[in-house]
Amino acid sequence: MGGWTVTGVDLRDADRLFDWSRVQAVVAGLGTSGYAAADALLELGAHVVVLDDSDDERHHDKAGLLEVLGATVRLGPGSASELPAGTDLVVVSPGWRPVQSLVAQALATGIPVWGEPELAWRLMHPDRVVPWLAITGTNGKTTTTQMTESILLAAGFKAAAVGNIGRPILEALADEVDHDVLAVELSSFQLHWSRSLSLHSAAVLNVHEDHLEWYAHEADPFAAYAADKARIYERVTHSCVYNVADPRTEHMVEEADVVEGARAIGFTTGIPGMSMLGVVDDQLVDRAFVEQRASSALPLASLSDVHPLAPHNIENALAAAALTRSFGVPAAAVAQGLRDLHLGGHRIETVHSAGGVTWVDDSKATNPHAANSSMRAFDHIVWIAGGQAKGTSFDELVTTHADKLRGAVVLGIDRDVVARALARHAPGVPVVVLDGSDRSVMARAVREAARMARPGDTVLMAPGCASRDIWTGYDVRGDDFAAAARQEPGPASGDPVGPVEE
Template identity: 70%
Template sequence: MGEWSMSVRDWLDGADRTSPWHEARVVVAGLGRSGFAAADALLEQRAHVRVFDEDDSEANREKKQLLELLDAEVTIGPGATATLPEDVDLVVTSPGWRPVAPLLAQAAARGIPVWGETELAWRFMHPDKVVPWLGATGTNGKTTTTQMLESMLLAAGLKVACVGNIGRPVLEAINDEVDYDVFAVELSSFQLHWSPSLELHSAAVLNLHDDHLEWYAHEADPFAAYAADKARIYHQVRHACVYNVADEATEKMVEEADVVDGARAIGFTLGIPGPSMVGVVDDLIVDRAFITQRQSSALELAKVADVVPNAPHNVENALAAAALARSFGVPAAAVAEGLQRLHLGGHRIETVATHDGITWVDDSKATNPHAANSSLRAFEKVVWIAGGQAKGVSFDDLVIAHAERLRGAVLLGVDRQVVADALARHAPHVPVILIDSGDTGAMVQAVAEAANLAQPGDTVLLAPGCASRDMWTGYDARGDDFAAAVRAGIPGTN
């Protein structure tokens, strides 16, 4: 790579914001929100920045103009990401990019480091803008847990930014004109994959189930690779590693983690907690982890009724958030207040309408089978609306677990047959209707078919178990269309 580039490599491994970035040539892969934030931050440090993205959209053209005004080189459009330039010291990737993407694969082959925006944010926070991170990951519940945690921290009077996979890049928060006390950080497996240096104050892995296996399809064991990336969140944790007592894989991650001396393993459970756990006793959320007399007593943090909705999986989210908050010194009263005043985003087990004894529930956020399992187990008799992008996972265990509660199933989306095949194998008695339409009008048909199947006392549940981008812009748009179709079909609800 030459003498100049070797000088950059000399400091890059230990780089922070004060390093001589004006010497570095950095490629940013992707021009989404995180990519734009990374490019902007690097340009502020006078790095030589080139950005590549295949999407020649109006939004990207606007970002291109802005970055070019700051002296970046931006290439967008088909073929833009095929070839990595020769003179590159670092690649910063958007989280969704797979390691086999040409720019990233070429970087790996040439020994060029690849970081994510989260890694860059961690580096740029040092040495003089350091804020403790409380992080959550897991197959399901990350966003809800992070929102609960943020609300608890705010109730304690702390200045907090909710960042990461939840939508706002960490780099944006670092550049705010606010001296934050703490960051509540949602971290996906993709972000953790590209972030080798994170050392969180406290971290939680909520659960571990098949998901995003298509992202790891190049690995010999995709699930093991996915789990290993989730486990990265515990690396060098300083205070508390929070795990799910009901999910042995998360406890094993803690046992195998390389943490700072003195860091504790803290379990959360829907049952009665042992010492060093938070759990549930007589409809109360209690702490036996962060109190002096934890061997013999427990401290009430909140009521289970403070968790809305208080379906079991959501209580687990609240327990994990409470453990993270308590690890940071948040008082018990703030845990309860945070839960009480929290209003979660829509499409999470949200009742849309009740009519003629039938309840219509939107859980479009259930984008994998484990999430769908959480909502299915909350109802006794269900007409299930499912399907979309299955992401390479199996629905067999889900159908086996809930076959007896299914009144019927209405399936739509590109991988509807994957769900239909699982139903045929394990619940042949369940009526199944396939919606062949490939546009968003399919939801109107699905709701009409579900109405024909449902009986008084039933719940019609949109819990797709699949991603949504085969037909919608996101799970929120899918949920909105479900709610609109329900209200249009029920007199007096428009």
């Protein structure tokens, strides 16, 4: 590795003013966050090697730019399997697991492994600190982060939505704009590699089974996943926001080592207690950040300000309101921010209506809990489901909504996982199982769903699974669903329900 030697650099207190010219850093993964990390380290004078087993053409331009800046970049199979000698620091992209060879070598030899949020946190200090309002949870993170940003902007703050939402934190910190505050989405993967964060306020929206394959090396994968979520509350300085309907999140707050004076703030879709936000008479209200909270609540917004208006999205809005109120946002800005927000597609998005049937794209529902959130919003459903199940179970989901199901179409690599749950818990529901492995399978799924649907039904594509078995992302899957749905004229009276395929 070009004469690298073990320097024994102590990075425990490293910040932006540290002598980074002494540091030999490896950036594992040349995705969006990996590029931002490498760029930031190079600017500080570190010696950087970027490794990625993928030789995807999308990496080539980024690799060329980093090489011009002085990095060594190695792409292609086997490039990221061995830790270069003399490495002082490894910065990993979110998908990198502790058991992967390069990471395991670093951990075994005491070399620090950070994610991009940890690096960003350190490089803000000591002289460029921006408060973070951070969000994690199994579902709703992106929407809540967008809501938080929109409310902050409505209040006149210079704010940006960053992190797992798609824009690296380091990139925002390099903006010419001096941000007042950041709305930061953090995944369990990112939190796993974070040890120094001390956030202004943080929220855990919910915790349910997801990404268990990432934690398969742990004795209890779900407990390890939940423990990483709980890291977001450590060292919080102002407010730990939890979901009253999910006691696990409140327990995380109780167990967290926070800065003295930090408060526990609950949110509920019912009437709020003290130090909570909730709903009263179709109003989002605050009984946490008002002086008279013992006897009164401050209206923040109407339910009609929340789009789409669904139970889980009301929870998202309350969490965003709690975070922003903790930062001093006035009540009027909460309502304005929610009204101003225009969410991206594929989140309970109506894409077609015909013959009394509504077609809804919730391709963003990539786990059973997310699918549950959208299924709660409809009374009669023809369900399109399946994909990469990621080790999760569909038993509870099917049991909960069996009475709503007109029929189901299942597809994707783990289609049998969903089909078996339907057979166990909804044996009277017609089920069509499709074995296609290319994108044309969605058009077939839509045709089968159309045959089952009746006026008043919703054909809901809420897969409960990830999409990369067939598609390049949930957005492409959603686009294919929407395109096929728009070709459907709606049911004809008396059409028979289609046959079940075993």
